[in-house]
Amino acid sequence: MEKILEVKGLKVNFKTQGGTVQAVRGVDFDLCAGETLAIVGESGSGKSVTSKAMMGLLASNGSIVGGSIRYNGKEITTMKEKEFEHLRGRDIAMIFQDPMTSLNPCMTIGHQISESMIKHQKLSRKQAREQTIELMRLVEIKDAEKRYKQYPHQFSGGMRQRIVTAAALACHPKILICDEPTTALDVTIQAQIIDLIKSLQKKLDIGIIFITHDLGVVANVADRVAVMYAGKIVEIGTADEVFYQPAHPYTWGLLASMPSMSDSKDELWSIPGSPPDLINPPKGDAFAPRNRFAMQIDFEEEPPMFRISDTHSAATWLLHEYAPKIQSPLAELRQRR
Amino acid sequence: MKKYILVRLLYMVIAIALIVSITFLLLQFMPGSPFNDLQLTPEQRVLLDEKYGLNDPIPVKYARYVSNLFHGELGTSFIFNNQDVSDMIAARMSSSVRVGLQALVCGSVIGVLLGIVAALKRNSFWDHLTTIIAVIGVSIPAFVIGSLMQYYFGVKMAILPVIYDKGNAVSTIMPTIALAFSVIATTAKYMRNELVDIINSDYILFARSKGLTGSEVIIKHAVRNALIPVVTILGPMTISLITGSTVVERIFSVPGLGNLLVTSIQNNDYFVILGEGLVFSLMFLSVVLVVDILYGLIDPRIRLAGGNHNE
Incomplete structure (x- = not known):
């Protein structure tokens, strides 16, 4: 299978008042098109930092101090911010943990979903609106046309995560990073969102990096699993290998x-x-x-x-x-x- | 929404009624009388008091004042040749409104810009400057800033006129700055803190993950949302402008409402004080109402709570 993402020896440091935190200390993995890699580990193991490094969205006190991240063979750790902006949302997109806070409360959801289409695909507002409504149907939001103009507070948590998913998928990215997308949701809604992500992956052939500490979710979604501890991957293998022959x-x-x-x-x-x-x-x-x-x-x-x-x-x-x-x-x- | 505004207008009427009554009562307990001129003999004073009905019992005076109010009359001045209070206020409105509006507009624009820069470049020179301005603006009264400016720019450097002159726009610069200082301070501080919170929020990270440029994220997602609480402090800011204006107008000799209020209080010019109180409260209450309506228009979450259900 075609490798779309290769991470080698990735190291990320954060400067804090207490000293330099070595949050990620040499991480290697790769991702093929259409596959799901789960990264599991406890809080502070560096899994979220790894994902933010891939998006170029590290906090201002954090920086990549070593290693490489290659997307389709192209090095992205040394990319200028301007170049990276073309990649973000178009090739690599991300879903965050808490759908209650990841949407702008003062902007209609239609606008928030269509933003990246207008940005990357240079669509007119009307075209973007049509595509957005189609996308909203794809993520199973009912009455898409009516709800296009509504604001985040008019949606439940599960619905908001669907909106976030739709916004992330707006430009058909090759890689979707899901940073604990179900942690903040009810268990019944969790299953719906996971099913949704899995079915969209099949339809759109997306490589997914699924970050979680919930092993039950991992068993459900992952083709391969990487276990992180203290900023390193300590074990990586297919889901069966990691679950049955750890x-x-x-x-x-x-x-x-x-x-x-x-x-x-x-x-x-x-x-x-x-x-x-x-x-x-x-x-x-x-x-x-x-x-x-x-x-x-x-x-x-x-x-x-x-x-x-x-x-x-x-x-x-x-x-x-x-x-x-x-x-x-x-x-x-x-x-x- | 209509119903909401109607209810709010009703509250305004009640508030005005209370304000007028309480001010009226308080004025009755004020020592002295409008006729304090030492050249007047005691007999003349008694005659004057009699003529203007100042010896009547309080309820009678109150009833007379209120009934005049309903006829649209604010009474006449004791001091300035029986001038109509409404004419006096109308004549002074333009200068006050001009300086006040200039201060409000300049102050909030500068404050918002300063707050944005401070939030985007935290711990930089601009951030520290904003903090310093905020502390100065809040802790030093406008009249101190005004007098200092008069001394340095007006007298020492002689680049700006010390006294306000209606026909000369340059002469409005100093009173405007003196008044605007507290506005700049409050808006800048609010804007900065709000923006810092928002910049660290998840939805900004999400907006960036969609590939928007840094400035697009700041303008479309951050600044707009940060402005919402700034709009709410427009109310309190009008108060500080009104109270600030009383003294600032005095030291710059601006022929405005604030200046008139100080003079009328010094002279026990009852009806002028009452009229001014009425005008100031009306101004303040209208600003608060407009702010509340604006707030609902900007923030969709409030719009629902306010009754304008758009579903």
Whole structure:
């Protein structure tokens, strides 16, 4: 398949009063047309920062300090703002977490959806209006013609996320970054929005980067999954590989801490400890202090990515040929259930 | 919307009635009388009081004043040769309105621009300048700024006329600036804070993710929304213009309403004070009403709450 996005060794720093935060510390992944890559990880693992770096929308105190992001073979980290503006909305678009705040309260939704069409495709207002109404029908907003002129406060959260989706898709982008698009929604609405995004992906052949901390959602949407911890991808593979043959202790912990309907008797599993301070990232494997399988070397040297299969790799010394063979505790946990 | 405006007009009438009654009552407790001239003998004063009905009981005086009001008469001045109060006010309106409007327009335009620059270039020279102007404008009264300007620009450098002159536009510069200072300060501070909040909001990020240029995002999405709260402070700003004008007009000798108010209070010129109070409250209440209507027009969320259901 054709690779439309390649990220190599991406590093992002933020200057804060407490010091320089190394939010993303060398991230590699790629995305093919029409595929969905989920990036999972807890808050502060750098997943949102990675996505904002791809959009060129880092906060003013953040900057890309290393690595490359290539869109269709073209380097975008060094692009001038003017060039980037042509890319944003037209080739790469983004849906944000909270639909209640991501729409301008004082502008009609029709105007907000058509904005990027007028900008990128140089459509007249009338043409843009027709296309917008069509797009609103595509994202299943009823009475599109009437609702075109309404304001965001006249829509529910789920409807607003559909509007945001329509606005993001207005110019048929090749890549859609979804930054936790369902986190702020009710569970029933979540399913609707995910179904909508999946069906639009099929119709329009979009590559999707789906950022979330909800593993249930991941299982539902992702072709491939990247697990991020402390600014790095610690494991990446197809959804089946990551869910059924996870290799990194952090992935084990993540999967184990997902509550299941059947284990009502046990207490909720959680990973002990808290994520490291990224102003002074620890030596060795950042996850080592929370890892009960950590070895001496984990505290000394950072593990490289070990290849498990063509599509699956993980950064843990446990995969080294000299490492003791450890049975994933997940199997044991699953048996207990 | 019509109903809303009608209800608001009714409230205005009630407010005016209360203002007139309370001012009237307070004036009765004011020490002294309009006839304080030392050249007058006690007998002459008694005669004058008698002639103008100043010895009547308060309810009688009040009833007389209100019934005159309903006939459209604001009474006459005790001091200025029995002039009609309405004529006096009408004659002074133009100078006051001119200086006041100039101050309001210049002040809010400069304030908004300054606020925008300060918000876009946070912690820059312009941001600090805005903060300094805001602190000065709010904490130093207009008459101090006015007198300082008179001294430096009028006397020392002699580049601007010290005294207001109706026919000379240049002479309106200093009173305008003195009045505009607090307007600049308030609008700039409001604009800056509001804009900083909005620039950090999700919908600005989303607008940028659509590929709009930085200036398009600022103008279409940020500034428009930041202006909404600025419109609301137009009301309080009119108050500060009116109160500021009383003293500023005095020091620049502007033949305006503020100046007249000060003179009439000094002279216990009851009907002039009452008439001025009435005119000022009318001005203020109308501004508040216009602002509320404007607010609903700009912000669609308020439009619904205000009753103009456009669904």
